[in-house]
Amino acid sequence: MQPEEILSSRNDGRMLEHHLQKIREISSHCRQRNGADPLSYKLSRKLLWCNIEGLPTSTNGITRIPAPDKQIVKMLFDLHDGGDAEALLRAAEGRLPQFIFWIDLNRFVAESLARLGANYTRAHRAVCQETAFLIYQLPGLEDLSFADGTPFSTLETKDWLKSIAIHSGTPSKTVSDSKCNFQDDKNRVAEEIAEALDMIHKGKLLEAMECLQQKLNAASSGREKILWRLAVARLLLKVKKYELALPHLDQIIREIDIFHLENYDSALALKGLKMVCEGLESQNDESLKSKKAEVLYRIAKIDMAEAIRLGKA
Template identity: 25%
Template sequence: RSAAMQWLLLKLDKVLGEDISITHQLPEFQQLLRQLDGLDEIFNLYLGSDAPLLLPLRRRLARMIQRAEQVEKEPVKVVERVKQAAVQLFSSDSHIDNEKDAQRTLSVQENSVRSLCRWWLKQKTTDSRAFRLGRSQTWYAVDSLPERNSEKITPLRRLPADKLNNYQERFEQGLYADLIVDIEASLAGSPFWFDGQRMVWNCLKALGGEAAMREVEAQFALLLKRIPDLVELRFHDGVPFADAETLQWIATYILPAEAYVGTAYGSESQHDASERNSLYHDALPVLQTKGLKAAVQLVNDHLNGVEGGRERFFCKLCIARLCIDAHKYELAKVQLEYLDQELQSASLPAWEPTIVLDVSRLLYSCYERMALNDKAAARKEVIYQRLCHHDLERFIDG
C-alpha cells in the first residue's frame, strides 16, 4: 500500500507543473489540497512510520494556490464550456443559404474556438494547438491595413493602461501560466497589440514551451509577411502597435534579415560572417529608436574608415538590409541592384557564390513586396531564374 501511495504522489508531483494554470481552476485545486490533508491524516493513522510524506507536495500546492488567490478572476466552468465548444465546432446541422447564415455560423465558430483554446491553455499553458488555432482565427480576416491618417495613426484603441500595468507586474512576479491565459484573451480582442505577442513569447520561454514559442513566431511571421507595414501603425493615442523592444524582437525572431539569406554564408569563415553581422546588429537598435537616417549614418561613419573593397561592399549591403527592416523597399532595391551589378561585372559569381546568393535573395524579397513596372518585372524574372538554379529548395519549400 505504501508503494502504491508513493506512485500516486509521483504522479501528482509531475502534474503540478509550472505550466498549469491554477487561477482559472482555483476551486478544483483547493479541493485537491483538502483531499491531501485528509489523506495525510488517514496515512498517519493507519500506516504510522510507514506513511508516505505528503508535506512537501502539500506545501508546494498551497503556495501555488496562495499566489493564484492574489489575482481576482471570474470562476470558470471548465467541463460545460468544453462540451459546448465541442458541440458547436463539430455539429453538422448548420445549413448556410445566405450571407446572414454565414455570418451567424462564423460568429458561433469564433466563440467556440475561443472557448476551446482557453480550455486547452488551462490544461497546459504551453499547448501549441491553442496558439496555432487562436491566431489563425484572430488574423484570418486581416487582409489589408486598417484605416489610418498620414501619420499612420488608426482609430483603434489599445488596452487600458491599468490592465497593461497589471500584466507587467504579474510577468515580473513570474506568474507566467495564468498570465498567458489572460493575455491570449486580450489578444483575441486586440489583434494589433503586438507587444502582447512578445510578452506571451517571453512567458512561454520562461516555462520552456519551445513548440508553443515556434507557433507564436510562425503565425506572427505569416501575418507580417502578408501585411508588412502593420508594424508601422499606431493606436488612436499615437502609441505604436509595436514598441522599440517589440520591433527588436520581430527583427531577431520573427522576420530576421537572415531569413532572407538562409545559409548564404556557409563557405565563409565564422569570423568574417560574425564581424560583418556585428555592424548590422549595432545599427539595428539605432534604426528602431532614431530611424533609418541615423542608422545609415552609423554605417557610413564606419564605411569612411574602411579601405578594402570587400569590406566596403558589405557596409553597403548592411545599408540595404537596414532599408528592408525599415520597409523602404525601393531604397533597398536600388542599393541591391547596384551591388548585384558590381558582383556580376567583377565576375565574382564563380568565386563568391554565397555572396551572390545573399544579394539575390534580398533583392528578390524586395521585388516580392513592391509594385513593379515592366523593367523591374523583367529584372525580377532574371533573379528568379538565378535563384531557381542556385537555391531551388527555397521555392520548393514555399
C-alpha cells in the same frame, strides 16, 4: 440577388459563425487543459487574424483604434519586469481578442512560454510563427499606433519581430538570447567609445565623430540607435563640446517621446533623461533652466531618488 439566395447567404454566415465559435471553445479548452499545447495558440490567432485584409486606416501612423487602458499597460509591463511568466501569459493571451493589433501581447506570450521551459517550446514556436506570418501579410503593421499614440509594437517588440521574420530564415530568439544581444550591443558601444576617445586624445576629433555617426546611422533597431546616440552625446560632453551635444540631447528627448519609453522601457528612458539633464546642467544658460526642470520632473516619475540627486547637483 433573389430572396432565397439572401436567405441562403445569411444561413451560411450563421453556420460559419457557429463553427468559428466551436473552434474558439476548443482553443480555450486546450489552453485550460494544457498551457503548453501549441494548438490553442495557433487556433486563437488564426481565428482573430483570418479576416484581416489590410492595414487599419491611419494618419501619420496613428489609427482610430482605441488604446488599451494605461492601467492594463502598466500591469502587463510590471508582470513582465517582475518575471512572473505564468501570470503574464494568462494576462497577455487573455487580452489578445480585445486588442488584435497589439503586437506587444504576442511578444509577452512568446517570452513567457520561453521562460516556462522546454515543455513549452512548441507553443512558443507556434506563437512566433503565427505572429511572423501576420507581419509578413501586413508589413508596416508594427509601425502603427493606437488612437492615443500608444504604439502597437515597442522597440523590444520590433527587435523580436526582426528575429522571427519569415524572410530571416532564423529561429526565434529566447528571452536569454535577447538579453545577451542587448548586452552585446552595450559592450560594442563601450568598445567603440573607448576607441573614439583614444582618437580624440590623438587630436582626431573629426574622425572619431564621423566613425560614431556611421555607427549611429547603421543601427539596426530603435534601441541600438538610442544607445549609439547616448554614446555620442556622452562623448561630446566628456570632451566639453557642449554646443555639438545639444542637438543629440534634443533628439534623445524626441525618441523617448516617439517610442513612449517611459511606459515601455523605463530603464532606458531614465538613462536618456539623466544624460539630457547632465548635458543641460553643463550649460551656463539661464534659458535652459526651465528645460532642465521639465526633465527632472520626468525623471522623478520614474525614480524620485535619482531626481533629488540630480536636482542637488
